[in-house]
Amino acid sequence: MSTENTSVKQLINYFKNYFPLNSKERDELFLHFTERKVKRRGFILQQGDVCRHFTFVVSGCFKMYAVDKNGKEHNIQFAAENDWITDLASFYSEKPSQLYIEAIEPSVILQIKYPDLISLYINHHKFDRNFRIIIEQKFIALQNRVLQNISSTAEERYQSFLEQYPHISNRLPNTQVASYLGITPEFLSKIRKDLSQRSNP
Amino acid sequence: MSTENTSVKQLINYFKNYFPLNSKERDELFLHFTERKVKRRGFILQQGDVCRHFTFVVSGCFKMYAVDKNGKEHNIQFAAENDWITDLASFYSEKPSQLYIEAIEPSVILQIKYPDLISLYINHHKFDRNFRIIIEQKFIALQNRVLQNISSTAEERYQSFLEQYPHISNRLPNTQVASYLGITPEFLSKIRKDLSQRSNP
DNA sequence: GGTATTTCTTAAGATACCTCATTGGCTGAT
DNA sequence: ATCAGCCAATGAGGTATCTTAAGAAATACC
Numbered sequence: 001m002s003t004e005n006t007s008v009k010q011l012i013n014y015f016k017n018y019f020p021l022n023s024k025e026r027d028e029l030f031l032h033f034t035e036r037k038v039k040r041r042g043f044i045l046q047q048g049d050v051c052r053h054f055t056f057v058v059s060g061c062f063k064m065y066a067v068d069k070n071g072k073e074h075n076i077q078f079a080a081e082n083d084w085i086t087d088l089a090s091f092y093s094e095k096p097s098q099l100y101i102e103a104i105e106p107s108v109i110l111q112i113k114y115p116d117l118i119s120l121y122i123n124h125h126k127f128d129r130n131f132r133i134i135i136e137q138k139f140i141a142l143q144n145r146v147l148q149n150i151s152s153t154a155e156e157r158y159q160s161f162l163e164q165y166p167h168i169s170n171r172l173p174n175t176q177v178a179s180y181l182g183i184t185p186e187f188l189s190k191i192r193k194d195l196s197q198r199s200n201p
Numbered sequence: 202m203s204t205e206n207t208s209v210k211q212l213i214n215y216f217k218n219y220f221p222l223n224s225k226e227r228d229e230l231f232l233h234f235t236e237r238k239v240k241r242r243g244f245i246l247q248q249g250d251v252c253r254h255f256t257f258v259v260s261g262c263f264k265m266y267a268v269d270k271n272g273k274e275h276n277i278q279f280a281a282e283n284d285w286i287t288d289l290a291s292f293y294s295e296k297p298s299q300l301y302i303e304a305i306e307p308s309v310i311l312q313i314k315y316p317d318l319i320s321l322y323i324n325h326h327k328f329d330r331n332f333r334i335i336i337e338q339k340f341i342a343l344q345n346r347v348l349q350n351i352s353s354t355a356e357e358r359y360q361s362f363l364e365q366y367p368h369i370s371n372r373l374p375n376t377q378v379a380s381y382l383g384i385t386p387e388f389l390s391k392i393r394k395d396l397s398q399r400s401n402p
Numbered sequence: 403g404g405t406a407t408t409t410c411t412t413a414a415g416a417t418a419c420c421t422c423a424t425t426g427g428c429t430g431a432t
Numbered sequence: 433a434t435c436a437g438c439c440a441a442t443g444a445g446g447t448a449t450c451t452t453a454a455g456a457a458a459t460a461c462c
Contacts, residue, residue: 066348074352076344089341125326132333135340140290142343143277147267149350150383151275154419173439182351187419189441241460355449374409374459388449390411 004035007058007110014056014082018130025124032116038103044111045101051090053111057083060107061171065179066099075180078104078168084134105171154183155191205236208259208311215257215283219331226325233317239304245312246302252291254312258284261308262372266301266380276381279305279369285335306372355384356392 008029015021021029038044038060045051047067055062061080064087065073076099079085090097091114112120120127148157158181162169169177178188209230216222222230239245239261246252248268256263262281265288266274277300280286291298292315313321321328349358359382363370370378379389 066352068352072352074348076348076351088337088344092337121330125329128326128329128333129322132329132336135333135336136289136293139336139340139343142340142347143289145347146343146350147275147277149347150277150381151267151269151273175439180351184420185440186421186442190419193441376409385450386410387412387451391449394411 003108005030007035007108008033010058010082011056011110015130018133019126021126025126028120028124032112032120033110034112036109036111038107038109040103040106042103042107043100044103044109045087045090045097045099047098047100048096050094051087051097051099052114054086054091054114054117055084055101056110057081057085058108058110060103060105060109061168062101062103062107063176064099064101073100073179074182075176078165078172078176078180080168080171084138104176149182154181154187155194157181158188158191159195204309206231208236208309209234211259211283212257212311216331219334220327222327226327229321229325233313233321234311235313237310237312239308239310241304241307243304243308244301245304245310246288246291246298246300248299248301249297251295252288252298252300252302253315255287255292255315255318256280256285256302257311258282258286259309259311261304261306261310262369263302263304263308264377266303267299268301274301274380275383276377279366279373279377279381281369281372285339305377350383355382355388356396358382359389359392360396 011029011033012021012026033056035058036044044053044055044062045064057079059081061078062085063075064077064079064085065075067073077085085101087097087099087101089095090099094114117127121131148160152160158177161177161181174188174192175185178185181188183191212230212234213222213227234257236259237245245254245256245263246265258280260282262279263286264276265278265280265286266276268274278286286302288298288300288302290296291300295315318328322332349361353361359378362378362382375389375393376386379386382389384392
């Protein structure tokens with residue numbers, strides 16, 4: 001059995017959390033999703049390129065980030081196993097992206113191309129439904145992050161990130177976490193020191 | 202012609218920006234969406250209540266906000282004409298909301314109840330598609346807001362808010378804008394002063 | 403049209419967070 | 433084993449933003 005086969009089975013299993021797929025729909029996944037291995041520090045999207053694939057992470061971990069005019073990276077999203085990572089704006093508009101998507105670990109992904117996803121939507125409306133629900137959930141999570149950004153201190157945001165994403169935060173260098181929280185690594189270091197001193201006085 | 206009738210026509214017209222509705226689908230809107238007028242400062246959701254309606258703003262303007270432990274309000278979203286406002290987390294989970302949705306102006310809205318929206322999704326899959334696309338667009342906007350929050354100064358965020366939402370920012374007191382940006386009204390006042398001094402030296 | 407309420411502005415002192423420079427530990431490649 | 437290249441930690445000094453308080457201006461409501 002090819003590894004591609006196993007990966008698609010993982011994706012089929014993932015959809016069991018939503019409206020599970022019937023056999024025709026499952027066949028479409030085998031047909032349209034392509035497996036790809038990505039090395040640590042490999043890019044699946046770079047600024048200036050059009051984001052042509054919708055990507056499901058089978059294993060490993062990615063970050064999506066923007067680079068500002070001073071060359072600093074700002075992490076918008078992480079994605080580990082059983083999560084999606086795509087620059088939706090570029091993907092649907094077919095215009096050049098402002099973002100980078102880079103592997104933080106050696107990773108395996110499944111990708112579907114824009115026209116294939118559109119035809120999936122058209123021919124099997126369950127995908128419209130499932131992706132509607134998936135993105136609604138991601139929208140809710142993002143809205144909570146916005147609320148935290150406008151209402152909480154860096155320390156509160158850090159603790160809440162640790163609680164909400166333990167499986168990711170474990171695997172990240174603190175500099176990546178700092179970039180996600182919108183603070184400097186130095187300040188995160190101070191926060192960690194303060195926290196540990198408060199718990200071990 | 203009732204005003205409800207006109208409001209639903211506006212909603213039908215709104216859907217022309219996506220996949221336009223056929224006559225059966227239009228009938229469903231007349232059947233399931235209820236018009237409601239809301240006074241300035243009227244609430245359509247309060248913390249502790251379950252969010253039972255998906256709301257389309259026909260005219261007027263709303264804010265959705267959380268109240269922190271010190272009693273301060275933090276604006277998560279505004280919604281004016283032809284926009285949606287709902288606490289998705291509470292709506293789909295049918296659990297009590299943490300949020301408030303309050304009219305900033307006298308407003309007219311159209312609301313659909315949870316079970317009716319679900320049956321719309323089931324019986325007319327175009328609604329799955331249209332709401333998928335609508336929320337994808339809102340997701341992209343929210344992601345840009347997160348990026349700004351973690352990478353830009355308050356002044357940059359303010360200017361970008363003015364550019365992106367002129368039709369809303371015009372109608373809001375600055376204190377509401379400050380709450381949306383995650384800064385104090387006093388500091389926003391300073392930002393505005395600095396900006397005007399730089400343009401009229 | 404007048405009063406009550408909300409909103410805007412200003413300023414001084416406090417705090418959160420940043421920049422820059424330095425150090426030391428760890429890791430991966432030779 | 434050694435060296436180069438991250439990465440974490442720290443401290444000093446700077447900037448962004450907050451708090452509090454007060455008066456002035458604008459706006460809502462009767």
